[in-house]
Amino acid sequence: MLIPCPWCGDREDIEFKYGGAAQIAYPANPDSADDAAWARYVFFRPNPKGKMAERWVHSAGCRRWFNLVRDTVTHEITPTPAAEERR
Amino acid sequence: MSRLPEGGRIDRSRPIRFTFNGHTYQGCAGDTLASALLANDVRIVARSVTYGRPRGVFSAGSEEPNALVQVGSETMLRATQVELDDGLEAASLNGKGRLTSEPETARFDKIYAHCEVLVVGGGPAGRSAAQSAAQTGDRVILMDEQPLLNSDSDGLPSNVRVLLRTTAFGLYDQNLVLAAERRADGGRLWQIRARQVVLATGAHERPLVFANNDRPGILLAGAVRTYLNRYGVAPGTRGVVFTNNDTTAPLASDLRSAGIAVAAIIDIRREQAIVDTDGDDDGLRAVTLAGGDRIECDLLCVSGGFNPTDHLYSQAQGKLRYDERFACFRPDGKLPNVTVLGAANGEFDFAIQPCWLVPGTNGDWSAHFVDLERDVTVADMQRAVNAGMRSIEHVKRFTTIGTGSDQGKTSGINEVGLVGALTGQPIGGVGTTTYRPPYVPVSFALMAGRNRGDLFDPIRLTSIQPWHVAHGAVFENVGQWKRPWYFPRHDEDMEGAVQRECRAARENVAIMDVSTLGKIDIQGPDAVEFLNRIYTNAFDTLKVGFGRYGLMCKADGMVFDDGVVMHLGPDHWLATTTTGGAAAVLDWMEEWLQTEWPELTVRLTSVTDHWSAVAVVGPQSRDVVHTLFPAIAVDTQSFPFMAIREGETGGIPVRLHRITFSGELAYELWTPSWYGLALWEAVMAAGQPLGITPYGTEAMHVLRAEKGYIICGQETDGTVTPQDLGMGWIVSKKKPFIGQRSHRRGDTRRADRKHLVGLLPVDGEQLLPEGAQLVLDENTSAAVTMIGHVTSSYRSATLGRTFALGMLQRGRERFGTTVYVPLNGHVVAATVTEPIFYDRENVRRDS
Ligand SMILES: [Zn+2]
Numbered sequence: 013m014l015i016p017c018p019w020c021g022d023r024e025d026i027e028f029k030y031g032g033a034a035q036i037a038y039p040a041n042p043d044s045a046d047d048a049a050w051a052r053y054v055f056f057r058p059n060p061k062g063k064m065a066e067r068w069v070h071s072a073g074c075r076r077w078f079n080l081v082r083d084t085v086t087h088e089i090t091p092t093p094a095a096e097e098r099r
Numbered sequence: 100m101s102r103l104p105e106g107g108r109i110d111r112s113r114p115i116r117f118t119f120n121g122h123t124y125q126g127c128a129g130d131t132l133a134s135a136l137l138a139n140d141v142r143i144v145a146r147s148v149t150y151g152r153p154r155g156v157f158s159a160g161s162e163e164p165n166a167l168v169q170v171g172s173e174t175m176l177r178a179t180q181v182e183l184d185d186g187l188e189a190a191s192l193n194g195k196g197r198l199t200s201e202p203e204t205a206r207f208d209k210i211y212a213h214c215e216v217l218v219v220g221g222g223p224a225g226r227s228a229a230q231s232a233a234q235t236g237d238r239v240i241l242m243d244e245q246p247l248l249n250s251d252s253d254g255l256p257s258n259v260r261v262l263l264r265t266t267a268f269g270l271y272d273q274n275l276v277l278a279a280e281r282r283a284d285g286g287r288l289w290q291i292r293a294r295q296v297v298l299a300t301g302a303h304e305r306p307l308v309f310a311n312n313d314r315p316g317i318l319l320a321g322a323v324r325t326y327l328n329r330y331g332v333a334p335g336t337r338g339v340v341f342t343n344n345d346t347t348a349p350l351a352s353d354l355r356s357a358g359i360a361v362a363a364i365i366d367i368r369r370e371q372a373i374v375d376t377d378g379d380d381d382g383l384r385a386v387t388l389a390g391g392d393r394i395e396c397d398l399l400c401v402s403g404g405f406n407p408t409d410h411l412y413s414q415a416q417g418k419l420r421y422d423e424r425f426a427c428f429r430p431d432g433k434l435p436n437v438t439v440l441g442a443a444n445g446e447f448d449f450a451i452q453p454c455w456l457v458p459g460t461n462g463d464w465s466a467h468f469v470d471l472e473r474d475v476t477v478a479d480m481q482r483a484v485n486a487g488m489r490s491i492e493h494v495k496r497f498t499t500i501g502t503g504s505d506q507g508k509t510s511g512i513n514e515v516g517l518v519g520a521l522t523g524q525p526i527g528g529v530g531t532t533t534y535r536p537p538y539v540p541v542s543f544a545l546m547a548g549r550n551r552g553d554l555f556d557p558i559r560l561t562s563i564q565p566w567h568v569a570h571g572a573v574f575e576n577v578g579q580w581k582r583p584w585y586f587p588r589h590d591e592d593m594e595g596a597v598q599r600e601c602r603a604a605r606e607n608v609a610i611m612d613v614s615t616l617g618k619i620d621i622q623g624p625d626a627v628e629f630l631n632r633i634y635t636n637a638f639d640t641l642k643v644g645f646g647r648y649g650l651m652c653k654a655d656g657m658v659f660d661d662g663v664v665m666h667l668g669p670d671h672w673l674a675t676t677t678t679g680g681a682a683a684v685l686d687w688m689e690e691w692l693q694t695e696w697p698e699l700t701v702r703l704t705s706v707t708d709h710w711s712a713v714a715v716v717g718p719q720s721r722d723v724v725h726t727l728f729p730a731i732a733v734d735t736q737s738f739p740f741m742a743i744r745e746g747e748t749g750g751i752p753v754r755l756h757r758i759t760f761s762g763e764l765a766y767e768l769w770t771p772s773w774y775g776l777a778l779w780e781a782v783m784a785a786g787q788p789l790g791i792t793p794y795g796t797e798a799m800h801v802l803r804a805e806k807g808y809i810i811c812g813q814e815t816d817g818t819v820t821p822q823d824l825g826m827g828w829i830v831s832k833k834k835p836f837i838g839q840r841s842h843r844r845g846d847t848r849r850a851d852r853k854h855l856v857g858l859l860p861v862d863g864e865q866l867l868p869e870g871a872q873l874v875l876d877e878n879t880s881a882a883v884t885m886i887g888h889v890t891s892s893y894r895s896a897t898l899g900r901t902f903a904l905g906m907l908q909r910g911r912e913r914f915g916t917t918v919y920v921p922l923n924g925h926v927v928a929a930t931v932t933e934p935i936f937y938d939r940e941n942v943r944r945d946s
Contacts, residue, residue, distance in 0.1 A: 013271075031690060038695050045840065050840050050841070051844065053654075069686050071682065071686055075685075075686075076689075077690050
C-alpha cells in the first residue's frame with residue numbers, strides 16, 4: 013500500500029506505523045470524566061467497513077504524525093487537510 | 100523421434116542433452132522440457148496424486164496440471180515452463196513436491212521498478228498496447244512469461260522495457276504488481292508500481308469432461324498446435340479432435356501438414372461425443388464414440404472453450420460476469436487504473452456450444468476427471484452436491500478441486516459449469532471461486548531473495564563488540580542487537596559463568612556494555628513540562644547535573660516503559676529507554692507532541708547509537724573510576740547517587756553517572772560511540788589489578804531481580820499498573836500525566852489484581868520455568884484456577900538458591916503463604932515473599 017505522507021509524498025507502507033483511529037481527542041479534563049466517559053475514550057474505537065479516519069506516523073522518514081481517511085474495504089486513501097485535523 | 104524435420108522456433112543446430120528420471124535424451128535450444136520429452140516420445144511424465152494414474156503433458160503453459168517435475172532443488176515445476184538447458188536433470192513428481200534438506204544454492208534477487216504503464220502479456224493485444232502507450236514518452240514495461248514474444252519484439256520503442264520469462268503473479272493495492280522472473284541461476288522478484296496496468300493475459304483453453312479423459316496423449320487442442328508450430332514436435336501419429344467450438348478449425352490441417360493422420364473430428368455441435376477412451380501403460384490407444392464406434396489413435400486434441408485469464412483482475416477485486424455467447428466469465432465493470440484487453444477481456448470471435456459433462460457408457464463418473472492435478476472427478480462433485488453443498492466455495496473445499504499448485508486453471512470453470520448442471524443453477528449465478536495470489540507457484544527462496552542468513556534482518560552492534568567477540572562472549576539477540584549473554588571462561592558452562600559474574604559484581608568489580616539502552620535527546624523550553632506529562636513522576640524539581648528514574652504509562656494506566664532521565668543543562672534532557680522499547684517510545688512521545696500538545700516547544704532526537712555506555716559495578720567500582728578520573732571527587736558526598744559529572748581519561752571524553760541496576764555501588768560511563776571501545780579497554784586496564792570481570796545480560800538479569808527491579812516487557816505485559824508492581828511511590832498525585840485518570844478506574848483499583856511478588860521454591864534447587872502458572876491447590880488432578888504466573892526466574896549465587904519474581908492475585912496479602920506451580924507431571928511448592936531478596940535497606944549503592 014502507498015501512503016501519502018503530507019511531508020514526503022507517497023511512500024511504501026513499510027515506512028510507517030499505524031496509530032489507530034484518528035479524531036479521538038484527549039479529554040480536556042480527564043479528572044471530571046466519569047468512569048464510563050473515560051473508558052469510552054480509552055477503549056472504544058470505530059471499526060467501520062468503509063471510510064475510517066486513521067493516524068499514521070512516518071517512522072522511517074520524517075517522523076511526523078498525520079491523519080488520513082482510508083477505506084477499509086478498498087484501501088483507497090483520501091488525505092485530510094492536516095491543519096485542522098492534526099488529531 | 101517425433102521431432103518434425105522443419106518448422107518451429109527452436110534451434111536445431113544447438114542440440115541439448117538432458118536427463119529425465121535418469122535416462123539421457125536430446126532436445127534443442129528453444130525447447131521446454133515438455134516439448135523435448137514429447138520429441139523423445141516420452142508420454143508419461145508423472146503419476147497422479149491420489150490414484151497414481153499415468154499422466155502426460157496436457158498443455159503448453161503455466162496452466163499445466165499434469166507434467167510436474169523436480170529439477171535440482173526446485174520442486175513442483177511445470178515441464179511446460181522449464182526451459183531446456185545443457186545438463187538439465189529432471190525427475191517425475193507424483194503430485195507432491197519434495198523439499199530438499201540442502202540449503203538453497205541458486206541466486207535469488209529482488210528488484211523494484213516504477214512505470215507509467217505496465218502491460219502484462221506480450222501477445223498481439225499487449226504488444227500494441229505497449230506500443231501506443233510508449234508514444235507519449237511514458238515509461239512502459241511489457242512482461243511475458245514466455246522466453247520470447249509471440250510477436251516480434253523488434254521495433255518496440257526504447258522506452259518499452261521488455262521482461263521475458265517473467266510471470267506477474269499478484270496485483271495488489273494501488274497497482275503494485277509482483278512478478279517472478281526465471282533466470283538461469285535462480286530468479287528475480289520484481290516489485291513494480293505502475294500508474295496504469297494493462298492486462299493482456301489472454302485466455303486458457305479448457306478441456307471437456309468425459310470418461311478416462313486423463314490419459315497421456317490427451318492434450319488441449321491449442322497446446323497441440325503450439326507443439327506442432329512452435330516446437331516442431333508431433334505429439335502423436337494418429338489424432339482425433341474432440342471439440343464444442345470452432346477454434347479447432349485450423350487444427351486438422353496443422354496435424355496433416357505434420358504428417359499426423361486425422362482419424363476423426365468429433366464435434367459436440369453435430370451431436371457427436373467421445374464417451375470413453377482406452378489405453379495401456381504408454382497412454383491413449385483408442386476412443387469410443389457415442390453409438391459405440393471405436394477409433395484407434397494415440398493423440399486426442401480436446402477443446403471445451405476458453406476462459407479469459409482474469410486472475411490478476413479478480414485478485415484486485417474486479418468483478419466477473421458470465422457471458423452466454425462465449426460460455427465464459429469475463430470482466431464486468433472497471434477497476435481504477437487497470438485495463439483488461441483482448442482475450443482476457445472476453446473479446447472473442449468463435450461459436451461454441453457449452454458442454455460441461457459428457458456422460459459415459461455405464462453411469463460411472465469416477466473416471467471423469469475435472470481437476471487433473473487434484474484427481475477430482477465428477478463422482479467427487481456429485482458426493483459434494485449430495486452432501487448438500489450448493490456454493491462453489493463449499494464444493495471447492497469439500498472436493499479440494501482447484502486447490503492444487505495450478506490453482507485450477509484448467510478445471511475452475513468446468514467446476515462452475517458442473518455445479519450449475521448438478522444443482523440446476525444458472526452458471527452465472529454459481530459464480531467463480533475467489534482468485535488469490537500467487538497466480539503461479541512462487542518459491543520461498545524467491546520471496547526471501549538475499550534476506551537470508553546474516554542478511555535476514557539488520558544486526559546492530561555496539562562499538563565494543565570486537566572486544567566481546569575476541570573474549571569469547573556468548574551472544575543473545577535483543578531485538579536487532581547482539582548483546583553478550585555471558586563470558587564463559589575455559590570450559591565453564593552458562594550457569595557457572597553467570598554465578599561467577601554475579602559474585603564479581605556483588606563482591607568486587609564488574610563491567611558491562613550497556614550501550615544498547617535507548618537514548619532520546621530532549622530539548623526545548625517546554626521540555627520539563629513535556630516530561631511531567633509523559634512520566635508518572637515529576638521532573639520539575641530535578642536539578643541540572645542529576646538523573647531520576649522515570650516510569651511511563653499508556654492512557655489505559657498500564658506501564659509502558661521506564662528508564663533514567665538526565666537533566667543535562669537548561670532546557671536539555673536525555674531519557675534512556677529499554678533496549679527494545681526505544682523506537683516505540685520515540686514514536687509515542689512524538690505522537691503526543693505533534694497531535695495533542697502542539698503548544699509545547701520540544702525537540703526529540705534519537706541518540707541511541709551516538710553514545711557508548713559502560714557500567715562499572717561493585718564495591719570496588721569507585722577505585723576503578725578514581726584511577727581513571729583522579730580529578731573527580733568520588734566519595735559519596737561529593738558524587739552522590741544519581742549525580743552526573745563530566746570528565747576525561749586518556750583523551751576520551753566521558754560523562755559519568757551514579758546509576759545502579761544491581762543495587763551495588765555503580766557508575767555508568769558514557770562516551771561518544773567513536774570512543775566506546777577505547778573507554779572499555781581503559782576501564783578494563785584500570786580494573787585489572789582488582790580482577791575486574793566482564794558480565795553479560797544474564798548476570799544483569801539475576802542482579803536486578805535479586806533487588807526486585809522490574810524489566811518492562813518481562814514483569815509487565817501491557818496489563819500491569821505501577822500500583823500492581825508496588826511502585827505507587829513513583830506515581831505523582833500533584834501533576835497530571837498520561838494514564839493518571841485510568842488509575843482511578845474501578846478495574847485498576849480492584850483488590851484482587853495481580854501484584855508483583857517474590858517466589859522462593861521450597862526446594863532451593865528447583866528452578867521455576869518463566870511463564871509457569873501459579874495455583875493455590877496442590878492437587879491439580881481436577882481443573883484449578885490460575886491465580887498468577889512466574890515472570891523471572893534465576894539461580895542466585897548470592898542467595899545460594901533459586902528464586903523468582905511473579906505476578907500473583909492479591910499477592911501483597913499472600914506474603915509468607917505457599918503457592919503451587921504445576922509443571923510437567925508434578926507440582927512444586929513456592930513461598931510468596933516481598934519482591935526483594937537482597938539489601939532491603941538499599942545501603943550497598945552508597946557503600
Ligand atoms: Zn514523511
